[in-house]
Amino acid sequence: xxxxxxxxxxxxxxxxxxxxxxxxxxxxxxxxxxxxxxxxxxxxxxxxxxxxxxxxxxxxxxxxxxxxxxxxxxxxxxxxxxxxxxxxxxxxxxxxxxxxxxxxxxxxxxxxxxxxxxxxxxxxxxxxxxxxxxxxxxxxxxxxxxxxxxxxxxxxxxxxxxxxxxxxxxxxxxxxxxxxxxxxxxxxxxxxxxxxxxxxxxxxxxxxxxxxxxxxxxxxxxxxxxxxxxxxxxxxxxxxxxxxxxxxxxxxxxxxxxxxxxxxxxxxxxxxxxxxxxxxxxxxxxxxxxxxxxxxxxxxxxxxxxxxxxxxxxxxxxxxxxxxxxxxxxxxxxxxxxxxxxxxxxxxxxxxxxxxxxxxxxxxxxxxxxxxxxxxxxxxxxxxxxxxxxxxxxxxxxxxxxxxxxxxxxxxxxxxxxxxxxxxxxx
Amino acid sequence: xxxxxxxxxxxxxxxxxxxxxxxxxxxxxxxxxxxxxxxxxxxxxxxxxxxxxxxxxxxxxxxxxxxxxxxxxxxxxxxxxxxxxxxxxxxxxxxxxxxxxxxxxxxxxxxxxxxxxxxxxxxxxxxxxxxxxxxxxxxxxxxxxxxxxxxxxxxxxxxxxxxxxxxxxxxxxxxxxxxxxxxxxxxxxxxxxxxxxxxxxxxxxxxxxxxxxxxxxxxxxxxxxxxxxxxxxxxxxxxxxxxxxxxxxxxxxxxxxxxxxxxxxxxxxxxxxxxxxxxxxxxxxxxxxxxxxxxxxxxxxxxxxxxxxxxxxxxxxxxxxxxxxxxxxxxxxxxxxxxxxxxxxxxxxxxxxxxxxxxxxxxxxxxxxxxxxxxxxxxxxxxxxxxxxxxxxxxxxxxxxxxxxxxxxxxxxxxxxxxxxxxxxxx
Numbered sequence: 001x002x003x004x005x006x007x008x009x010x011x012x013x014x015x016x017x018x019x020x021x022x023x024x025x026x027x028x029x030x031x032x033x034x035x036x037x038x039x040x041x042x043x044x045x046x047x048x049x050x051x052x053x054x055x056x057x058x059x060x061x062x063x064x065x066x067x068x069x070x071x072x073x074x075x076x077x078x079x080x081x082x083x084x085x086x087x088x089x090x091x092x093x094x095x096x097x098x099x100x101x102x103x104x105x106x107x108x109x110x111x112x113x114x115x116x117x118x119x120x121x122x123x124x125x126x127x128x129x130x131x132x133x134x135x136x137x138x139x140x141x142x143x144x145x146x147x148x149x150x151x152x153x154x155x156x157x158x159x160x161x162x163x164x165x166x167x168x169x170x171x172x173x174x175x176x177x178x179x180x181x182x183x184x185x186x187x188x189x190x191x192x193x194x195x196x197x198x199x200x201x202x203x204x205x206x207x208x209x210x211x212x213x214x215x216x217x218x219x220x221x222x223x224x225x226x227x228x229x230x231x232x233x234x235x236x237x238x239x240x241x242x243x244x245x246x247x248x249x250x251x252x253x254x255x256x257x258x259x260x261x262x263x264x265x266x267x268x269x270x271x272x273x274x275x276x277x278x279x280x281x282x283x284x285x286x287x288x289x290x291x292x293x294x295x296x297x298x299x300x301x302x303x304x305x306x307x308x309x310x311x312x313x314x315x316x317x318x319x320x321x322x323x324x325x326x327x328x329x330x331x332x333x334x335x336x337x338x339x340x341x342x343x344x345x346x347x348x349x350x351x352x353x354x355x356x357x358x359x360x361x362x363x364x365x366x367x368x369x370x371x372x373x374x375x376x377x378x379x380x381x382x383x384x385x386x387x388x389x390x391x392x393x394x395x396x397x398x399x400x401x402x403x404x405x406x407x408x409x410x411x412x413x414x415x416x417x418x419x420x421x422x423x424x425x426x427x
Numbered sequence: 428x429x430x431x432x433x434x435x436x437x438x439x440x441x442x443x444x445x446x447x448x449x450x451x452x453x454x455x456x457x458x459x460x461x462x463x464x465x466x467x468x469x470x471x472x473x474x475x476x477x478x479x480x481x482x483x484x485x486x487x488x489x490x491x492x493x494x495x496x497x498x499x500x501x502x503x504x505x506x507x508x509x510x511x512x513x514x515x516x517x518x519x520x521x522x523x524x525x526x527x528x529x530x531x532x533x534x535x536x537x538x539x540x541x542x543x544x545x546x547x548x549x550x551x552x553x554x555x556x557x558x559x560x561x562x563x564x565x566x567x568x569x570x571x572x573x574x575x576x577x578x579x580x581x582x583x584x585x586x587x588x589x590x591x592x593x594x595x596x597x598x599x600x601x602x603x604x605x606x607x608x609x610x611x612x613x614x615x616x617x618x619x620x621x622x623x624x625x626x627x628x629x630x631x632x633x634x635x636x637x638x639x640x641x642x643x644x645x646x647x648x649x650x651x652x653x654x655x656x657x658x659x660x661x662x663x664x665x666x667x668x669x670x671x672x673x674x675x676x677x678x679x680x681x682x683x684x685x686x687x688x689x690x691x692x693x694x695x696x697x698x699x700x701x702x703x704x705x706x707x708x709x710x711x712x713x714x715x716x717x718x719x720x721x722x723x724x725x726x727x728x729x730x731x732x733x734x735x736x737x738x739x740x741x742x743x744x745x746x747x748x749x750x751x752x753x754x755x756x757x758x759x760x761x762x763x764x765x766x767x768x769x770x771x772x773x774x775x776x777x778x779x780x781x782x783x784x785x786x787x788x789x790x791x792x793x794x795x796x797x798x799x800x801x802x803x804x805x806x807x808x809x810x811x812x813x814x815x816x817x818x819x820x821x822x823x824x825x826x827x828x829x830x831x832x833x834x835x836x837x838x839x840x841x842x843x844x845x846x847x848x849x850x851x852x853x854x
Contacts, residue, residue: 133668
């Protein structure tokens with residue numbers, strides 16, 4: 001096994017969203033430190049002429065440490081591309097599941113460092129390759145791989161009931177959803193994020209391949225749309241044309257309060273972990289596109305261009321839910337931002353990390369596109385609280401439909417090579 | 428209508444594959460000239476520390492001129508992402524078709540310059556927006572939009588038979604294909620390529636939207652996999668793990684000889700145009716992944732790592748189809764590169780511009796992925812010649828299946844604002 005690249009400088013995962021990644025060149029050369037991708041700062045530094053080749057090489061060689069207190073892909077600045085895949089375990093013995101988790105952990109370390117899966121032997125012509133090869137020489141591309149366990153993994157098959165965290169169950173049925181069973185649930189999930197889609201796809205493909213007799217891919221979503229975060233704007237837009245993520249969880253205090261699991265789960269393997277909620281949200285694009293800008297803005301509670309709350313003028317103005325215009329609330333109480341604001345939900349916050357998706361056309365020729373909503377929280381109830389409210393009165397419901405869903409317990413990060421996710425289950 | 432951005436420096440489309448794009452910053456500031464993205468040169472220049480924000484901004488602001496001798500997206504250095512869409516025209520009068528082509532031409536000029544579709548009016552709250560908004564502030568991202576006319580457009584519906592080029596017809600049936608009618612043909616096509624998938628998607632979505640009562644989307648493919656071209660390698664890899672495009676058409680002499688249409692088509696509107704062949708090629712990934720590296724290399728005729736022909740040691744070594752190893756040909760005569768080599772096909776060359784795709788899972792849970800093959804040639808017979816040979820003896824056929832297909836006449840570029848594609852048809 002190849003050891004993952006060590007960070008070039010002292011890097012702390014706790015330096016949340018500061019883009020504190022190690023940029024190690026292909027030859028070990030340090031290229032610099034990534035900018036404040038998601039820090040809310042605009043691209044204001046003076047710009048040196050640099051070639052596209054240089055730019056691409058630096059992006060390609062971006063690598064995040066694999067071992068640490070938390071898994072990557074949670075407080076990591078959002079990469080450009082997502083491949084989310086849920087799996088069912090078809091293996092029938094705990095030992096086989098143990099083998100999958102140990103192989104995956106080692107391969108995840110290799111791939112996030114930019115190495116291929118498995119040792120490459122000279123004179124290997126007669127061997128079936130350990131790695132499928134399409135990401136060869138592409139660099140790690142900021143790849144993170146985040147593993148989650150579905151509630152179903154803790155059923156009677158593998159004897160894991162004693163390890164099931166308190167409060168961990170499938171999400172309750174909620175208004176405004178019409179879930180497709182083929183896009184729902186899963187015993188395991190992998191959230192692969194990278195700045196190149198081929199690197200993210202390669203990772204999931206190779207994990208599926210090495211476990212092919214023991215797991216079956218259940219559903220998968222390819223996402224995009226975070227690329228703009230580092231360009232001319234810092235908040236990406238969803239496919240309705242609105243900025244998405246302006247009021248996202250942004251500091252370490254919020255992470256500890258709302259995202260990282262502590263002792264309360266009753267499971268040591270979850271301390272430093274989180275819960276991932278995945279919702280595939282189909283947008284009724286053609287219908288939305290026929291609405292006026294004024295109505296669209298009223299539905300979101302923000303302007304479409306700037307993304308300012310309708311009580312203010314700039315994107316990051318704090319929404320004033322008591323402000324009025326001509327006697328009426330500036331931000332409608334049933335607007336999207338009013339419904340989900342922590343001010344209106346007893347302080348509830350979640351860390352969103354969603355991606356846009358498009359699957360081409362649906363069966364009747366309409367654009368099949370929307371948002372792959374992903375959120376992390378220390379208890380799934382945080383999501384359920386907000387979603388119940390949205391489901392019952394959000395005016396967006398006319399234009400969206402939740403079609404896929406999953407909730408996963410994301411264990412804490414691994415301390416060092418040789419450890420693997422779920423090791424505690426098989427002691 | 429907004430005029431497209433003019434190039435900052437004198438830029439010629441004829442400076443083929445030299446990355447000669449105008450890089451104009453958001454404020455009009457020139458950032459430099461893009462590197463030799465597809466020129467075969469490695470990323471060898473010394474690297475200055477630059478922030479990710481700066482890198483992304485320069486990529487975001489990359490813009491190619493819209494007006495010129497040829498359409499963009501043919502000899503343009505391949506961008507990272509593709510959205511290919513074929514449309515059927517549902518309008519029934521020539522005037523409606525004329526309107527679609529005029530509206531599209533103007534919108535293509537706007538969007539490739541990074542502008543939204545339609546003029547943005549102040550106080551437009553009560554209006555339905557001209558632009559759907561999800562690419563707002565993202566920059567042009569190197570967007571090119573390439574329009575093609577299918578053979579069916581020249582049937583009796585619009586009276587266009589007199590304008591049909593000589594030798595332009597649907598592709599003949601060929602061995603090794605099992606085409607899905609839902610992924611085949613189309614009266615019109617748009618090839619949208621950009622360095623951000625959201626910008627490419629936005630363009631096709633808005634073209635479809637503005638013509639929604641007159642055209643119907645028939646099939647669409649989202650592609651990726653060119654991003655590596657500028658990073659640690661210059662030749663991207665397909666999903667079989669092999670470099671793809673090493674011997675592609677690379678110079679202006681070849682373009683004139685093999686790609687740009689001249690007087691021979693008998694249609695002035697096609698002089699400077701080309702023919703686009705699109706083939707959606709499904710790969711039997713799981714089967715391929717079980718083959719040995721030696722056999723995979725023998726099938727392609729190249730090494731998997733370096734991409735060298737089996738008669739040589741470096742990627743760009745010219746294949747020697749007469750070389751032998753222990754009395755047998757070093758490159759098998761039925762290997763992929765032997766079958767398609769111009770040396771073995773009377774000099775026939777095509778310009779390939781394909782992208783990898785994955786659509787998630789197929790109906791039986793296997794990876795649904797492959798290559799969206801796109802090629803440009805001055806006559807569709809060039810593609811048919813090579814594909815007939817591949818179909819009859821290519822050992823790759825065991826691992827691939829052509830499932831989608833289209834051929835389109837790509838008219839010459841537009842000279843200036845006010846002109847539109849197909850204008851000659853309605854004189």
